[in-house]
Amino acid sequence: MNATAFVLFCLIVAITLLVTYWAARRTRTTTDFYAAGRSIRGWQNGIAIAGDYMSAASFLGIAGLIALFGYDGFLYSVGWLVAYLVVLLIVAEPLRNSGRYTIADMLAYRMKAKPVRSAAALSTLAISTFYMIAQLVGAGGIIKLLLDIDYEWSIIIIGVLMILYVAFGGMLATTWVQIVKAVLLMTGTILLSLMVLANYHFNLVEMFNEVSARYGQEFLEPGLQYDNPLDNISLGIALLAGTAGLPHILIRFYTVPSAREARISVVWAMFIIGAFYIMTTFLGFGAALLVGHEKITAADKAGNMAAPLLAEALGGNIFLAFISAVAFATILAVVAGLVISAAGAFAHDFYSNVLRGGRATEEEQMRVAKLASVGVGVASIILALIAKDMNVAFLVALAFAVASSANLPVILFTLFWRRFNTSGAVWGILSGLISSVILVLISPNFMGDSALFPLNNPAILSVPIGFLGACLGTLLSKEPESEQKFPELYVRSNTGIGAE
């Protein structure tokens, strides 16, 4: 490991632990723990959402995808931003107006608390676990490449840090770790982009001409990586419907004081995330030209080293160290967000409201929330150690599939369909969850050439199944209470009257 990288790593660890120490002293109640005391400003939350969302897979993975397969990598990145329009226009403000800490709060408003909270906690835990394993296994591999630390040690270091942030500093520490990461990631990406573009006199056409001359015009056209357009359309459905069902993103809206601030935060997040994905094109094409395919694939077949190698080519060892540190911070911020969302589902939804029927005292709730964070963290470390040699690419697709098929239909129906009820919510969540898991298990990602289902992204089928399950469950049962409670939720979610 080079000395600069080591120093920068220690610096990031030190800064984030200081933030955690500061946040721990301000985290006394459950509202502090789960929602940072609703004290985060809109623009701050926007930066934190970007930090929560832009993973190492985006930073290293998409840059590598573009470096190796050109246009298709860029095509892949577009949906990750457009999806935020669903969050902004449909979900963010009503959710902020009607919930306290978790997605299930909104559902439980007009439905029977125990069944809907149990079902929603299950889907949140499933999504967060799939996403977490994908992040941790990826992180172990990347840190091994960047710093030559063993896979096992990488996982344990990251795992212990994420547990410390969340268990002691709660949402406040998580938020600021995400803000620090987003600022570092954007700084690194902007610097790299400027250095790449400077080689081509800041003229995009000149850069594209060079790419075309070296790798052929096909490299700038669709089709090199994805040969099944239907799979791309299905991925698009998963992203558009799934982002607005991702628990670790949605709970961020509870950290701001009002729906208006929630709205501001999505717009900030969209400008940061959009700018980031546009710049990954410069990183990807820059790496293809300035590093070259042979060197990129020699370092890592999947192309994950494209951005770090580009940094080395442009700014030497020091810049390589900086970009490696940025990747490390990126991993930390995302996994911390996942730990707190899973802990909320377990402690707030399942323990406090299902097992204890809402009778747990404030102290008890805090204790369980902290214990749940540790439990979730330790379980994730163990799962990531077991999954070391597995190909975990399918897990991200699975997380988005579950979010889009199990969560989104139920969120929409709860907000806008008067007749919708408990049975519909439970059926919707379970049918979306189960169909996503089964379809991914029989997809090419998992079964290779003998796949029973031809697409890697199941959303094109599982989202309709989730909606259908929610409809059938509703129509096959009667629950006048849920219909009577509808006007209250409808007014409150749209106006914020009585919101905490």
Next chain:
Amino acid sequence: MANPQQQPAETRSTEHDWERIANTPEFRELMARKKRFIIPATLFFALYYFALPILTGYFEFLNTRVVGALNWAYLFALSQFFMAWIIAILYVRSANKTDQLIEKISKGKEDER
């Protein structure tokens, strides 16, 4: 901090109350305005977005070059980002206006107590 059971007093209104607010002209106007923006905007961005995988996946005309090696496929993908930003800004402008209606409705709710 309140338990879920002990909600603040103002939320303990009867169902009848909420039904009444839902039927006030102000609230109806609010929902009509929201729908007038959100439904067409959602249809538009969904169509615009899915046009990208469909047009690049099943057709080749986007491979036509614009300047040098730069082609329509790249520009169309790039335009998606600007499309998303523009709709976001338009939405915020529209929502800031409906915020005034919301204030009116919440004020009416407070006055009756």
